[in-house]
Structures are given as structure tokens and as C-alpha cells.
Amino acid sequence: MSMGYRTYVALTYIGFNIVGFVVNFWVLYVVAPLLFAPAVKVPKSILFFIFALVIGDLTTMIAMLLLIIELVFGTWRFSTAACTSYLVLDSMNKFVAPIIVFLISRTCYTTVCLDKTRGERAATLKYAALQVLFALGCVMILLWPVFAYSQVFTFYLNPNNATNEVTVIRKCGFLPPPEIQFWFNLVACITSYAVPLFGIVYWYVSVPFFLKRRAITTLVASSSMDVALRKVITTVLLLTAIYVLCWSPYWVSMFAHNIFSMEKRSMIIVSYFIHLLPYVSCVAYPLIFTLLNRGIRSAHAKIVQEQRRRFRSITDEASCHVRNALRSLPSxxxxxxxxxxxxxxxxxxxxMETTDNSPSDVIQRSPQPCESxxxxxxxxxxxxxxxxxxxxxxxxxxxx
Structure with missing residues (x-):
């Protein structure tokens, strides 16, 4: 890839990396205080899932810096261990984010549609943490080929026999045997794309039907019912659209890479932008869950108001002490x-007494009646x- 195109791709990655850090830190600022707040109507499990999404995205954005440095310099400038770490974190991003979205949809379905006991258990923080830990363990087992077949490849280009010079380029890559690569891509596609997509659509679509049936049996007001249905439908459409648009090209390109040649410059540039799409989806997920959840926004607003009130009382008390101290200074x-x-x-x-009693004054002065x-x-x-x-x-x- 030429210098001009590489610069353009690198600037695109840098811009998105900055946006990703800003968005995830904002979501972390909104969600993190609510995890241990006493009176929050949003289930703690949902808050923990969003928190886990943000932590995963921030980890991916940090690993993305290594890829940006490779794009800027045109070669991999780090060790083999750093290469393996980057590929593992990049692969975890493709697994963890869809699985957490899958767990969020399952939790919403359980708390709304199932019995009270299972709903209360699904809403707890402990249950959500156990699910995330179990999912991470399964993902690490699935990623064993990445640990085994990640390495830094060295290429010698443009040899010059006259000057005895050669261009050395190092690339970080994952290159397992063809059979292992095919089965790894197939299992990864099923577990991180097909299954989460089916679960998201099924469980989120089941919620409106359940709400509709409950509204008919309990005679709930139609206006509140319509608002809830519109909210669920909007969430389903957004998540599904982002999921399909960002992940479908990626998995198609992964299987097409084994069939078609990807050595042309235009195909390399396209592959870089396709590789960027999963990052877009992972940044969009926590933003959607935070903005569309009215409970999260209202709870965060209450906490901000309490903090401002507490800060105002502290400043008022400090200024009162200062005023009292200043008033006591004149006295x-x-x-x-x-x-x-x-x-x-x-x-x-x-x-004056000493002067009056001195003998010199008695001698010099004329006799006058002394004051007593x-x-x-x-x-x-x-x-x-x-x-x-x-x-x-x-x-x-x-x-x-």
C-alpha cells in the first residue's frame, strides 16, 4: 500500500480511535456511579453488562493504537509478544461485544417476561458477573489458535544489488494452517455472529408481544403501552441494523479471503475499512444502551444533582467560616x-512622675506650688x- 493511501487509512483509524475513547469514557462516567448507587430502578445486571462493554471497548481501543503505529510507519515495530497480545485483544473484541449484547437481550426478556424469581436473579450484579466470567473463559478456549499461530513475519522487498540495500518490512499476522483457519473462522462466525444475532432478534421481539398480551389482560392504558412498544422496536431495529451492517461484511471478507486473492492495493484498502466496522459496532452498543435507557439517564441526573448540592453546601460552609474569621479580625x-x-x-x-521628682528641676525652676x-x-x-x-x-x- 502506497504512502498516500496508508496515510489516509491511518488518519481514519486515528479519528475513530479518538471518537471511541471519548464515547466510552462518557458512557463510563454515566454508568459507573450507578453500579453501587442504592436506589436505582435499572437492574444492576444491565448496568454491569454496559460497564463490561465499555471496559472491553477501551481495551480494544488501546490495542488499536498498535495497529495505528504500524499503519503510520508501514511496519510492525514491536515484539512478538506484543503482536500476540494485539491479536488476542482484537479477536476478543469480535467475541465479547456480541456475546454481551446477547446477554443484555436475554436479561431484558427474563426480567420482563418470565416469573418473578428468575427475573430477580437475572437482575442481580452477582449473576451478571458470573455470566461475563463464564463467557470470557469460553472465549479464551476458542482463541487457542491465536495464541499458537500469531507471529511477526519479515518481508524483504526491492533488493538493490548495486548498493546491497533491501527494504525490510515486518508484519504482525495470524497465519494458522488452512484447515485450522477454516474451522476457526466457522466456529467464530457461529458463536460470535449467528447465535447472538438470533438471540437478540428473538428475545427483543418477544418482549413487545408479551407486553401486548399483558396489556390486554390487565387493561393497561394504551398510551403507556404504545410508548413501551415504540421503545422496544427502536432498540431492536438499531441493534439489528448496526449488527448486520458492521459484522456481515467482516465475516464475508474472512471467508472470501480464502477464495479470492487480496493482493491488489484496492482490495487491501477495502479490507482495512472492513476491519474497522467491528470497532464501530462495539463503540455504538454502549452508546445506544445508555441513550435509549431513560432509567439510566434519570438516575445519573439525580446523582449529578446530589453531587452539585453537596458541593454547594461545602462551599457555602467554607465561605461562612471565612466570613466569620474576617469579622473577628477587627475585634x-x-x-x-x-x-x-x-x-x-x-x-x-x-x-512625668520621675521628671517632677528630679532635683535638677527643683533647682532650675522658680518655686511654684507642686501638683500633688x-x-x-x-x-x-x-x-x-x-x-x-x-x-x-x-x-x-x-x-x-
Whole structure:
């Protein structure tokens, strides 16, 4: 693939990778707080399935960075272990996302259409976690050929005998024997495409018929019934359309690869874009389940309001403490000033007494009637009281 086409494909993958990270982090921001919230009407199992979808998508987006680096540089720049890890995560994306969507449709059917005991069990977080762990174990068993036959291939292109130079390109690939590859693709297509598609359509279509029968027997209002039916039909159509449009070309190309030659440049470019379609579906699934579920949106809105109210109360309390501290500063300053004024007045009074009693002053001055110490003491006391009263007037004006 030439540099121009490779750049175009790489930019497309980079753009979608950024969108995938943004969408999945937003869904994680909405769903994760609801998993352990006390009063949420949405079943915990549905929330956990969406959470597992997001974690799987984020893992796939991280692994997708290795593919983007290969597209940018034109060669695989990592080890064989990194190649195997990338192919395992990429293959898990093709299994895990459809299986979780399959489990979500089954849970919706069980909680709505079956008896109360099975519905309550299907809605629990523990039961959902066990189902996901069991599915992951089965997927890892099915992926044994990926562990066994993934490797980095080295190609030597454009040898130049004059300069003794050759172009070396390394590619990460999964190349098992033809027989193993055929059976692996067949089993993967059945378990990750045909069975989930059948389960999604069957269980989601069964819900409207059950709601219709219950509405007839219990005389439920037709308006609420119509809203529920429209919601279920919209979900079924969206999931089915995305599932068929994104996964059908991928599996057709996987089997066509064994029949037709894929060495032309145009076919290589088409195969890259077909390989991108499963990533599109995996990003779309959690977004659809989050946006179409009114219970998730309303519960998230309540949690956000509570957090804002709590933050507002904390800020109000902090500002109240700050205001009280600022108000207490002038009174502390006035008490400090009062102590300084009283000390200075007292020292002044002592100096005056010392000066009056000194012999030099008696010799130099003409004989005059001396003021009694009692009178000077009274005058200093009066001056002290006047200074204190003036300070109190100034402090009251400052506080007001």
C-alpha cells in the first residue's frame, strides 16, 4: 500500500480511535456511579453488562493504537509478544461485544417476561458477573489458535544489488494452517455472529408481544403501552441494523479471503475499512444502551444533582467560616491596640512622675506650688479613659 493511501487509512483509524475513547469514557462516567448507587430502578445486571462493554471497548481501543503505529510507519515495530497480545485483544473484541449484547437481550426478556424469581436473579450484579466470567473463559478456549499461530513475519522487498540495500518490512499476522483457519473462522462466525444475532432478534421481539398480551389482560392504558412498544422496536431495529451492517461484511471478507486473492492495493484498502466496522459496532452498543435507557439517564441526573448540592453546601460552609474569621479580625486588632495604648499611657505617666521628682528641676525652676501626685494621677486616668473611648468609637465605625 502506497504512502498516500496508508496515510489516509491511518488518519481514519486515528479519528475513530479518538471518537471511541471519548464515547466510552462518557458512557463510563454515566454508568459507573450507578453500579453501587442504592436506589436505582435499572437492574444492576444491565448496568454491569454496559460497564463490561465499555471496559472491553477501551481495551480494544488501546490495542488499536498498535495497529495505528504500524499503519503510520508501514511496519510492525514491536515484539512478538506484543503482536500476540494485539491479536488476542482484537479477536476478543469480535467475541465479547456480541456475546454481551446477547446477554443484555436475554436479561431484558427474563426480567420482563418470565416469573418473578428468575427475573430477580437475572437482575442481580452477582449473576451478571458470573455470566461475563463464564463467557470470557469460553472465549479464551476458542482463541487457542491465536495464541499458537500469531507471529511477526519479515518481508524483504526491492533488493538493490548495486548498493546491497533491501527494504525490510515486518508484519504482525495470524497465519494458522488452512484447515485450522477454516474451522476457526466457522466456529467464530457461529458463536460470535449467528447465535447472538438470533438471540437478540428473538428475545427483543418477544418482549413487545408479551407486553401486548399483558396489556390486554390487565387493561393497561394504551398510551403507556404504545410508548413501551415504540421503545422496544427502536432498540431492536438499531441493534439489528448496526449488527448486520458492521459484522456481515467482516465475516464475508474472512471467508472470501480464502477464495479470492487480496493482493491488489484496492482490495487491501477495502479490507482495512472492513476491519474497522467491528470497532464501530462495539463503540455504538454502549452508546445506544445508555441513550435509549431513560432509567439510566434519570438516575445519573439525580446523582449529578446530589453531587452539585453537596458541593454547594461545602462551599457555602467554607465561605461562612471565612466570613466569620474576617469579622473577628477587627475585634482582635482593637483589643491589641487597647493594650498598646494603656501601656504607653502608663509609661508616660511614670515619666512625668520621675521628671517632677528630679532635683535638677527643683533647682532650675522658680518655686511654684507642686501638683500633688493624686491630681496628676487623676489627670492621667482621665486622659487614658478619653483615649480608650476614642478607640472604641473608631472600632465601631470600622465594623459598621
Amino acid at each position: 482582635k486588632a482593637s483589643s491589641t491596640l487597647r493594650s498598646h495604648v494603656s501601656l504607653s499611657v502608663y509609661e508616660e505617666h511614670r515619666k 501626685p493624686e491630681r496628676s494621677r487623676v489627670d492621667s486616668t482621665v486622659n487614658f479613659k478619653e483615649s480608650i473611648s476614642s478607640m472604641e468609637n473608631n472600632d465601631s465605625e470600622t465594623l459598621l
